[in-house]
Amino acid sequence: MDNSQTVPTTFVKSKRKERTVVQIIGKMFLYLILLFGAIIFIFPFFWMISTSLMTLGETITRHLLPKVPQWDNYYQAWRQASFSKYFVNSVLITLGTLAGLLFTSILAGYAFGRIEFKGKDILFGVFLATMMIPESVTLIPNYLLIRGAIIPLPGKTWINSYWSLTIPFMANAFSIFLLKQFFAQVPKELWDAARIDGCDHLRFLVQVVLPISKAPVMTVMLFGFTASWNAFQWPLLVTTRDTWRPLMVGLYGFITEAGPNTHLLMAGAVITIIPILIMYFLTQKQFTQGIATTGLKG
């Protein structure tokens, strides 16, 4: 990248007319690459769904599609493998985490973006630094903490409880950073006007800032939703009974339980991704935009 600073002005000259034919072929070539990519990205999902509709025999002899779709597989996974219970757990955990996450990050994002207080920059830096810490480091002490081995907890232990599955994820630096960026851009004049009307920060936040911040709040929600729904390592650690397990841990447990019952395992996998797919298709524009802006600013 030695000459990256300069854009060379001496390009090879080419004639306009020759280009059109070449351009069409070139374009077709591009579409081919894109299609090839799309097939590769879609294929495992296709494999997942088609296997989930097969009989046990068909999963071994293996063709692309089952002869007769076995919808009963879904019923079996849902009822017998207690995916219904895991599903309810995942929904409750995700909703609880989201509520807490929104509460903490909206307030903190507002404070970092719009209020002056001592040590603000240092605190914000510390928050950001936590994004770099691998889960391997925090996992063990957090586990002891949740077990009640470091400080006494109400109810003795939080193993197998909604507390341990939600509270640790109710704040993260990323969400705060995202909201701070947006809140800081709200014009100062709005705040000055509100202040003259006797508005304090909390009212200003709720009545003025939040209504115009739907986009970033949405982004935080979407990220929170997927992170919570897809979480695995921590829930695996802090749940020992089926009654508390979310979908991902349940699905993992099912790998060994299901043994050769690949078709049921795949039915379970489809069940776990449906909510994410629905959410993604409804909000995909918001989502990709959110990722792009945070990615570029980060």
Add this chain to the structure above:
Amino acid sequence: MTENTSTFGKKTGGDLHKLKIQEEITGYLFILPALIIILVFGIFPIGYSIYMSLFNWQVTKGPFVGDKNYLLIFGSWQNLLILLAGIAMIVGSFIIWNRAFASLAKGKQLAHLLAAIVLILGGVVFVTGWIQMYETGNSEFLNSLIVTVYYAIGTVPLEIIIGLILAYILYQDIVGKEIFRIIYFLPYITPSISTAVVFQIIFSSRETSFANRIIGFFGVDPLRWRFEAKPVLQLLGLKVSGLAGGPSLALISIIIYGIWSFIGYNTVIFLAGLGNIPKEIYEAAEIDGGSRWDQFRYITIPMISPVTFYLTLIAFIGTFKAFNHLYVMRTPSAGTSVLTTSLLIFDRFYKANQYSIATAQAIVLFLIILGLTLAQNKILGEHVFYG
């Protein structure tokens, strides 16, 4: 300090002071909920991990052992010092290459010569330290670092390159651009456990598994994929053993999953980055008769380099943190050939109950990530073109 001082200019100094304090208290109150959670679950554990690593801590706390858990990793502090000296020399050689003797007439050649010598020496010192550490320290842990590096080298460059190519194509006038983007992003958004379970089946050792069907199409005999601990070079018939043989086929299977699941993220971010490059530059190049390739090479790549840098950093750190899909896709027969550091630490803790050994290893991993981040910021950051 406060932005509203001007509005309340009439007020007395005392009132202002009161306002300012009020403002500060509001600020602290607002960050308090987030602060508590991040302090308790994000920052306190680091300190507590260090504390734990100084004890003989199985499920419960045992006697204080000082640096013993770290010595178990490194063998001796001397080994670590030699290794670090090697790294320092390698880093130093880069600095010499770029900066030394700039004032002398033949300074450049001299600097390059010196840098080469320092680099070679640094390499020798590093390898010496590593071998000593491997012999006297915890070879399992060091092994896991190599596996992690294999995993990083196998995934990151391909993810970046394919992501950039797809984004660049999508950035042209493409019909159905949105649909392609949605599809590419699917693997990133769907739960890794669920998709890894599918890859488990695709890369199973069955003759009818999809991976075996594909290679069978090209006339290759069925392979054992996720269950194959042998290095790929050995499978290709070369007589190399151990880590010199490259990653195992089992790790390659996991690498393929890693690439598959992460390309979409890079594509989306590259796409946004491409949108930020001013169109006028391309137009100017077109008037000058620059071909598509020239435009890509001399405009897109340099202009997009901050994004590339960011993505490389994120992906590299990500490989050291990666856990879920590795945990699902590994098999007992692949053994240590897929045991990355994050998996090893989890095993030491979850299966073997060796809490203090696991925390010591986690701290070392954390320091490595920290070092990599700083180094990448410094080295790559200087070569990035910020438009």
